[in-house]
Amino acid sequence: MTHTHVAGSIHADATAAGPQWLDRPTDVNALDPALWSRCVERGEDGVVRIAGLGVDEIAASQSTPTYVVDEEDFRQRARAFRDAFSGWQVYYAGKSFLTRTVARWIKEEGLYLDVCSGGELAVALAGGMDPARIGLHGNNKSVDELALALSQGVGRIIVDSLDEIGRIEQLCSSNGWKARVMVRVTTGVEAHTHEYIATAHEDQKFGFSVTNGQAMVAMVRCHYSEHMELLGVHSHIGSQIFDTHGFEVAARRTMKLLAQFAEATGTELPELDLGGGFGIAYTSADTPATPDALASNLREIVEHEARGYNIAVPTMSIEPGRAISGPTAFALYTVGTVKVVDIEGGQQRVYVSVDGGMSDNIRPALYAAEYSAAVVSRASHAEPVLCRVVGKHCEGGDILVRDVFLPADIAPGDLVAVPAAGAYSRAMASNYNLLTKPAVVSVRDGKLATMLRRETLEDLMRLDVGE
Ligand SMILES: *Cc1c(COP(=O)(O)O)cnc(C)c1O
Numbered sequence: 297m298t299h300t301h302v303a304g305s306i307h308a309d310a311t312a313a314g315p316q317w318l319d320r321p322t323d324v325n326a327l328d329p330a331l332w333s334r335c336v337e338r339g340e341d342g343v344v345r346i347a348g349l350g351v352d353e354i355a356a357s358q359s360t361p362t363y364v365v366d367e368e369d370f371r372q373r374a375r376a377f378r379d380a381f382s383g384w385q386v387y388y389a390g391k392s393f394l395t396r397t398v399a400r401w402i403k404e405e406g407l408y409l410d411v412c413s414g415g416e417l418a419v420a421l422a423g424g425m426d427p428a429r430i431g432l433h434g435n436n437k438s439v440d441e442l443a444l445a446l447s448q449g450v451g452r453i454i455v456d457s458l459d460e461i462g463r464i465e466q467l468c469s470s471n472g473w474k475a476r477v478m479v480r481v482t483t484g485v486e487a488h489t490h491e492y493i494a495t496a497h498e499d500q501k502f503g504f505s506v507t508n509g510q511a512m513v514a515m516v517r518c519h520y521s522e523h524m525e526l527l528g529v530h531s532h533i534g535s536q537i538f539d540t541h542g543f544e545v546a547a548r549r550t551m552k553l554l555a556q557f558a559e560a561t562g563t564e565l566p567e568l569d570l571g572g573g574f575g576i577a578y579t580s581a582d583t584p585a586t587p588d589a590l591a592s593n594l595r596e597i598v599e600h601e602a603r604g605y606n607i608a609v610p611t612m613s614i615e616p617g618r619a620i621s622g623p624t625a626f627a628l629y630t631v632g633t634v635k636v637v638d639i640e641g642g643q644q645r646v647y648v649s650v651d652g653g654m655s656d657n658i659r660p661a662l663y664a665a666e667y668s669a670a671v672v673s674r675a676s677h678a679e680p681v682l683c684r685v686v687g688k689h690c691e692g693g694d695i696l697v698r699d700v701f702l703p704a705d706i707a708p709g710d711l712v713a714v715p716a717a718g719a720y721s722r723a724m725a726s727n728y729n730l731l732t733k734p735a736v737v738s739v740r741d742g743k744l745a746t747m748l749r750r751e752t753l754e755d756l757m758r759l760d761v762g763e
Pocket of ligand 1: 389535536574618719
């Protein structure tokens with residue numbers, strides 16, 4: 297195969313240097329194992345394979361963009377959490393990425409599953425999840441969603457407002473149901489990456505405040521309701537968190553709340569959920585903890601706090617989403633154009649446009665999330681140049697990877713993959729510019745299976761009734 301060197305005018309010296317954290321790679325063909333799922337490797341012929349299947353074959357049979365999930369990697373990550381946290385309940389946060397197949401994997405690997413809408417609940421049930429192992433979240437669950445959950449017998453509903461408590465009581469009293477509930481509390485801890493604030497603003501929509509006593513009011517109301525069984529409290533402090541200090545403060549504040557509740561009512565509540573948010577590596581700058589390290593840290597924290605408040609260690613649960621689904625998939629795109637743009641200081645920036653963008657991965661545009669990328673359809677002997685991988689949408693902010701080194705001979709027709717794209721990308725996909733949402737396939741032992749088929753123009757037209 298020959299490659300037109302469209303970017304032949306690129307001179308590495310003239311291109312921008314990129315951010316400090318991003319090192320110029322010594323080998324532009326190398327795949328950082330911290331970013332790619334375990335069954336991904338570059339073959340002798342330069343083509344990247346997942347579980348033995350070449351990305352060129354995947355692109356030929358599926359077209360692009362396509363999200364490609366490494367099934368073995370997904371299962372192993374789920375198992376790693378389950379085993380590291382044995383004795384605790386591990387709820388996979390379905391909102392990060394959920395299909396019937398994912399629900400089946402979660403079931404087969406012995407985890408529990410969190411959903412936060414009627415749609416997620418329906419998919420979880422259709423995937424065969426035992427309702428008793430499902431938790432329902434959400435700050436504004438509809439009566440229909442609550443009725444579906446209660447009629448199916450979901451294991452727990454995490455209540456988030458007094459209005460919701462009223463709705464649950466109403467539904468239970470009319471239908472003879474009993475709801476198993478946890479109270480979502482805000483502990484004043486907000487954590488993102490390595491930073492956490494222990495007196496964070498409580499100016500947000502989730503939960504009942506521990507500080508002003510609203511959490512206790514909600515707990516007392518649920519505890520004494522004949523229609524509810526109060527299991528305990530739930531705290532979720534943020535996302536993409538790399539150290540456990542924030543969890544430590546949250547555990548201290550929730551344990552104190554449980555101790556106060558025990559003192560006031562004579563009942564020690566049996567459960568505590570510390571939520572999710574465990575960070576993953578999107579780029580070489582990220583250094584996530586292993587599930588084993590997380591588990592031993594969190595166990596120690598909880599046991600320490602229980603001793604301090606002289607209460608039994610409750611049955612604990614956690615809710616990893618991205619830490620399971622994120623690293624297991626890459627997004628596969630085809631390069632359409634390569635453009636060299638003059639920027640400040642006499643430097644140049646290389647814009648690589650691919651056939652997807654913010655409609656299949658909104659995270660960079662939404663919260664300046666960083667990603668990495670590689671040319672995966674061939675190896676290159678060209679030198680690395682700093683590139684910006686952008687989508688095809690009519691928005692200047694339609695960026696997929698702000699800064700990444702790609703080979704200077706990158707050209708239209710090359711396949712580019714973005715690793716660590718399994719969470720909150722396809723799950724947040726839109727039809728902006730009326731692009732059809734990409735397919736999601738899984739690969740295991742060289743075999744490809746379709747998890748979500750690609751949307752077609754017919755799918756779009758079916759909704760566009762046109763009256
Ligand atoms: C989003 C969310 C999670 C999962 O967060 P990750 O960052 O994907 O681990 C868990 N629990 C609750 C309540 C959430 O809202």
